[in-house]
Amino acid sequence: MIDIPRRADGGIDFNFRPQTPEQMFYCLQDAMWRVCSGALYKIMIKGDNDEDVLVQEFKPNAAQMRLIKRLWYRNIILKARQLGFTTLICILWLDHALFNADTRCGIIAQDKEAVQKIFRDKVQFAYEKLPDVLKNAMPLARSNASELLFGHNNSSIKVATSMRSGTIHRLLVSEFGKICHMFPIKAAEVVTGSLPAVPKNGMVVIESTAEGQDGDFFNMTQSAKKVKELGRKLAQKEYRLHFAPWFDEPHYRVNPDDVVMTDKDHKYFDELEAKLNVSLDLQQRAWYVSERDVTFSGNPQKMWQEYPSFVDEAFQVSKEGCYYAEQMTIVRKQGRITTVKYTQGVPVNTFWDIGSSDGCGIWLHQRVGLQDRFIGYVEGWGEPYAFYVKKLQTTGYVWGKHCLPHDAGHVRQGQVANTSPMKMLQDLGLRDIVIVNRVQDLQQGIQITRDVLVGDVWFDATECKEGIAHLDGYTKSWSQHRGTWSDEPLKNIHTEGADSFRQFPQAMAQGLLNVKVIPKSTQRGRRGGWMS
Incomplete structure (x- = not known):
């Protein structure tokens, strides 16, 4: 019997180094020893001062x-x-x-x-x-x-x-x-x-x-x-x-004498200690504040994302940089995200954004009385226009105006021929297409969107779930140079959903929507009348 030191669980001691072929044979049968001992595998690491790469046993x-x-x-x-x-x-x-x-x-x-x-x-x-x-x-x-x-x-x-x-x-x-x-x-x-x-x-x-x-x-x-x-x-x-969490890493510590920490910072750490039943010493607190202020220019959302303290914080969105945070809070408080069904006899308008990154977002809207009701949201990436037309067609809705963004009339490079998105959609049977003119200033478009959100706008919670998330997540980009939010939107997965919704107030402002109720006598003949 070969004498090899063992761990409490019966495995081979990670500190043991085989000296004979027989010992090596026994050690190689233990997967935990192979991975954790440092005897087999080596990794590349940076030194403490980011000097040249060092080779280290993997433990x-x-x-x-x-x-x-x-x-x-x-x-x-x-x-x-x-x-x-x-x-x-x-x-x-x-x-x-x-x-x-x-x-x-x-x-x-x-x-x-x-x-x-x-x-x-x-x-x-x-x-x-x-x-x-x-x-x-x-x-x-x-x-x-x-x-x-x-x-x-x-x-x-x-x-x-x-x-x-x-x-x-x-x-x-x-x-x-x-x-x-x-x-x-x-x-x-x-x-x-x-x-x-x-x-x-x-x-x-x-x-x-x-x-x-x-x-x-x-x-x-x-x-x-x-x-x-x-x-x-x-x-x-x-x-x-x-x-x-970030505090699992014992090296995330710096000298607190070199970092300015505010009462607000300490309140955050005190709340973490109470919530998570952990203890965060001054060196850990100083590291966190330094990393936030130096690496991320004071952006708290980046710290939540890259160095979270608990699961929900990792996905937390800072309302500071979100364009519609205040308005969406009002929408929720007033109960305007609920069940909003299709109203027969009322045409459904659509508002599109056709992104340059192959993304497309479409909001489905009805004007019922003085209420603007959003009954659906459709999105996709890398899909042909026929995909979206089919999605809309299967609803069987009566259609009003299809509002496309300002560049939808511009010719784009196609697989067979150069044509515009508007022409391609027309060729697929889409009718009553209108182009929403571009606003002179994006901030103007964002402001009129804020205005309609605090008006009588309603969302179906289920059918508009993804679109609502995009309105919530539509945010300003962070300026590393100035250490603050810039006036430019961050281009990400939320862009098409937020931009397509913005076509709605812009179309209203430009008088592109004819709000009318279809008489019941003609409704039956037009139901599902996609090609009419």
């Missing part, structure tokens, strides 16, 4: 160890920045591929640059730094800029922006919040193509910082949070939520 920190112990078949990690979770999962996946035959491990990153960096600095680097005896026993059958295929067991690890073909036994989706926020089409591919490629007994890890209250990452996180709060046993395909 999981406290937050990483907690994650390892709680890993489930399906996992969502909502995290603060730079806690090393991507590195950890890359090591776990590499280890799984090296020591299990015929397995496929995949990592999805947000763009090609991230793919190259993760593969080069985390996957390939860790393999190349393996002890020579292991690397010789586990040679590469193939290696390229994004994949390693191992010759000894036909397993592989790959990094890409999408994975749809074949079975993936281990899948990491890195920065999924950013993918959902910046590349909604790619996010849809992940949900419909990549995630289903993982078998029931495989493992998925989705990790990201937050990116606002929209998209699949937000929705999946909220679902996992609800299950966690219920405290019930998870089904294999349900996601376990892992949350890592």
Whole structure:
């Protein structure tokens, strides 16, 4: 019997280093020792003063160890920045591929640059730094800029922006919040193509910082949070939520003598301590304030997003920079987000925005008496105009005016011929199209939108859910130079939804809407009269 020191759980002591082939054989049977001892895997890190890259044995920190112990078949990690979770999962996946035959491990990153960096600095680097005896026993059958295929067991690890073909036994989706926020089409591919490629007994890890209250990452996180709060046993395909706040990182500390902290800052930390039952010392508080004020120019929302203290804070939106925060608060207080049904005999107007980033948002509106009722919202990314026409056509509504933005009459590059969005929609059978002229000043358009929101505007809570989220999330961009909100809107997933709604007050102001009730005697003949 070989004498090897053991951990309390029976595994091999992480500090043990094998001296003989027999000892190495026994150590390699223990997956936790392989990953956590630092004897096999090395990583790249920056020095304390951001000097040249250093090579360090990989030994999981406290937050990483907690994650390892709680890993489930399906996992969502909502995290603060730079806690090393991507590195950890890359090591776990590499280890799984090296020591299990015929397995496929995949990592999805947000763009090609991230793919190259993760593969080069985390996957390939860790393999190349393996002890020579292991690397010789586990040679590469193939290696390229994004994949390693191992010759000894036909397993592989790959990094890409999408994975749809074949079975993936281990899948990491890195920065999924950013993918959902910046590349909604790619996010849809992940949900419909990549995630289903993982078998029931495989493992998925989705990790990201937050990116606002929209998209699949937000929705999946909220679902996992609800299950966690219920405290019930998870089904294999349900996601376990892992949350890592900024104060989990012991190095997030600076000298408080070098940082100016206000009473408001201390009130925030005091409330956190009471809410979360934690203790935040002066060095931690000083680090947080310094990071907020120096790195993010005082922007609190960026800190909530990148260094959250609790789950809900990560998705919290600062009302300071939101264009319609005050008005939407009034709408809610007055109960104007409720059930708003289609009223027969009243034409439905549509208000469009056709984004340059392949996004399209459409609001459906009826004027009933003096009320402006929004009964639906349609959106999509990368879809042809026929997709939206079909969506509208299936409602069977009687149509009023279709209000398109000012540039819808401009010729755009087409696949077959150069034509305008307006002409393409007309060719699909859309009638009564009007062009809403551009306002001279965007702030003027935003102001008249604020004015109508505090008027008699009503929203159906279910059918307009996504559109309402866009109005809530439509925000000013943050000026790093001035350390304040600028007058320019932030271009993001909320842009098309907010811009399409703005067509409504602009169309009203320009007298483009004829408000009329269709007589019941003619209504039956016109119902669903899309081509009329």
